[in-house]
Amino acid sequence: MINSTVAEISAALKAGDISSVEITQAYLNRIAKLNGELNAYITVCEESALEQAAAADAGRSAGNTSPLLGIPIAHKDIFCTKDILTTCGSRMLHNFVSPYNATVVERFNDAGTVLLGKTNMDEFAMGSSNETSFFGDVKNPWNTECVPGGSSGGSAAAVAADLCAMATGTDTGGSIRQPAAFCGITGFKPSYGRVSRWGMIAFASSLDQAGPITKSAEDAALMLNAMVGLDEKDSTSIDRPAEDFTASLNQPLKGLRIGVPKQHFAQGLSMEVEEAVRNALAEYEKLGATIKEVDLTNSHLSVSAYYVVAPAEASANLSRFDGVRYGYRCEDPVDLEDMYKRTRSEGFGEEVKRRIMIGTYALSAGYYDAYYRKAQKIRRLIKDDFDRAFEEVDVIIGPTSPHTAFKLGSKSDPVSMYLEDIYTIAVNLAGLPAASIPVGVANGLPMGMQIIGAYFDEAKILNVAHQFQQHTDWHKQKPGPIASNEGEA
Amino acid sequence: MEWETVIGLEVHVSLSTKSKLFSGSSTEFGADPNTQASIFDCALPGTLPVFNEEALRMAVRFGVAIGAEIGKQSVFDRKNYFYPDLPKGYQVTQLDFPTVGKGALTVTLSDGSEKVIGVTRAHIEENAGKSLHEEFHGMSGIDLNRAGEPLLEIVSEPEIASAEEAVAYLKKLHTIIRYLDISDAIMAQGSMRCDVNVSIRPVGETELGTRTEIKNINSFRFVEKAIISEVQRQQEILEDGGRIIQETRRYNADKDETTSMRSKEVANDYRYFPEPDLLPVVIDDEYIAAVKAQLPELPDAKRSRFAEEYALSEYDAGVLVSSRELAEYYEIVASQSDDAKLAANWVSQDLLGLLNKNNWELADSPIQAERLAMLITRIKDKTISGKIAKTVFETMLEDESDVDTIIENKGLKQVTDSGEIEKFVDEVISNNPDQVQQYKDGKQQVIGFLVGQCMQLSKGKANPAQVNELLREKMQ
Amino acid sequence: MALDKSEVEKIAHLARLHVSDSEAEEVTTRITDILALIDQMQSVDTESVEPLAHPLDVVQRLRIDEVTEENQRESLQKLAPASEDGLYLVPKVLE
Structure with missing residues (x-):
């Protein structure tokens, strides 16, 4: 059962074929068996998970019919969880037991989910390979010599390897979609403002957005139903009427207008990924969709603009980590400046420090206009490109990543790592919703396709993704080496 | 050489909201340290600001009271610097789009003349916490109760020409703020604080001289004395052929002088940028009109x-x-x-x-x-x-x-009973025959003395007009 | 834009980071490389473009002025590296 979708587990729980305690124990067994190798979890909450599962089973007997009741979930370690270690993948927070819950965590608690643990991630979500975590690399379940992608690499690996039924992630420049592509699963980044950021440790405030990491588009819809909604505690959270994202999953795609950005099929895209995405587009045509090329003229500037906006915001967001009120403080500081500098130099890893420096530089006197202001203008151009495209098409489809998962340690220079997110970053700059779903396997590694929608068109994206998954089975492909379900209870 | 003084004032006023600018913590004065510091005020990771509507209303109330332009769209910015009493490592303030724009105050000077002093802007920002400097094994203690309390920073045009004008401006500001009931504005408690920018230049010169900033002066009298002493200092330097260094100074009341606050920081670079956790604050004419209608x-x-x-x-x-x-x-x-x-x-x-x-x-x-x-x-x-x-x-x-x-x-009631008064009058007439004779001889002013005697006799309670009348009658 | 070592030191100080002499060269090279990537955006004329700070055209919500927080000093100061008498302790703050 642990390799089933949330929808399937939910049905089984409802039918009484299995209890939440049973399925939770099965996942815990699987974690015990595989986490040593994959390093997907930083913290496993065995005891509290079983208590929550028992409470969910009791709730079900008492008439609770929440669709997520009793479903085991993993939260990215960027979400604050009350009384549970919350590290953000950093030494800076290696001892931080949060006194409060993120709104996302609260919502899943309210929905009755069972928290299995907190997943590994790139430090402060800065990375595309999960190699910047203070808690060690996460391994790709498809090939443990490869990265799982990042920054939500732990969540993606956990879902792909059946170490949980579903997981949360966050996406600032592709951090849900790229690991979903590398791990052969479904990842969804909602429109900016859909999901509350309260309690989600900030990387780049105007770009960060939480979303589901699941085994199917339908599961993503189920998770989104629980996640979205106005939160008074987050000024950037949007007040939208409640929506059931599962309602339109089965709408036929006849007449769907798909835009294909020529810039996403240019130099740098690997042949196998291009072929897989083109095959998927052909499948959509069979389902009645029409394909049209669209021009995202400024998309080649997205990485440049992003590496100003995100580090600039991060440089300020990470100033609170100063060793005064919580978290890491260096040993025996000689004075205040020494405390600041050593705490921050010892508490942050190289990539985080690099981005703080870039952001500090971009905002410093004399450079603001040339960098920060310029980047905000590019951001406008990128958004305008999308707005124009969505006048002509319903969704935009292309590859999520130029290639399959790369080898651990193979990308040592930051610029080549930054270019990993070349297709995903523009979406964050424009604040749009987008999914990545599996569309093939090459050389034993999965490949992902990105589906981008207009603002608040989450339901449309999920419909397009779900219909593809109804007619193909790429999302059901499992990582070979660890496909067996030995952990099952 | 004749010099003229150019002064600009930056006044910080604590807005008297119940809760903080961006969190639901109390702003009550005098609580135990850190008992009014929530997870947001302590800048725990993941916490976010939500803007207090009352702080906005108070700022707009001040703006309309001084006839200022009101920013229909104000934007919060982050001002970045490290200090232990600044938990986020940045202060949220308003740089380019403040809530209150240009306005003016009219002050009355001691010679009875009036002067209009321009207000450049007034913006909303967060207060910092407090560093306590008493010893804790060689460490400093940080209290964040004040961190995040709403401030209105009111910046004047450099149009103030003397210490007297500066104090008149401050007092006027204080009066208006108290009328508006937006702050206690008690300088001694720090709910009103003043930074003074001072420069001097030869009369007739149009370029401004190099200015110094005197920080955190906490009484009207010290503002006056600090300006006088700083102007004196600058004048002496310039007359000796020296140069004024642009710097921050502090007023020492005991010595009645300003001293440099040399800090190790080479130059501040605050790296302002729009606060991404907050959205533009938009207000319409209707809002402004409603605030105006409620002005006292x-x-x-x-x-x-x-x-x-x-x-x-x-x-x-x-x-x-x-x-x-x-x-x-x-x-x-x-x-x-x-x-x-x-x-x-x-x-x-x-x-x-x-x-x-x-x-x-x-x-x-x-x-x-x-x-x-x-x-x-x-x-x-x-x-x-x-x-x-x-x-x-x-x-x-x-x-x-x-x-x-x-x-x-106390038996202080005035005696109006004519019988009673007659007794006093008769007694005075019989005791002062010389004066009575003088009166009768035409020396009318002696009546004052006789009235006084009656009043004394009555211990002040007799009605003086009645006494006067009866005396004249009897002495005819 | 190429950076020199002194600029890197200045930025590091602003960000309260310590860059040791042995790291300085590599940090400078890395940042210079990244700035080269960033500078690609300088190729586009954005003279007439309005900066975009936030993807959605929405405005700030206002919070009612009421006290909703209670004293949490005890639980919060458990997280602190050093505290005493309800205060957070830091190396001496020089004014």
């Missing part, structure tokens, strides 16, 4: 009205409107006693004298407006004389009984 009568308007309605001098009216509470007090006294002029004298002289002498706020005064009005009523209906009234006023400080009871108990 402001000091200038009140002064004109008092002068006209109560037939007072501009100066007297000015004294009475110097605080909203005093003006309200005066109006009660004036209307209940039905003698605006007498009420003005009693309030501006006796009452204010009393408050000054004891260093009391109006609220501390044991003599409430209603009681003072009754005292004046009793002067008017001749129950007591003006002179006896001073005695009653003194008694009222310790005795909370009503005015009539005090007069009764």
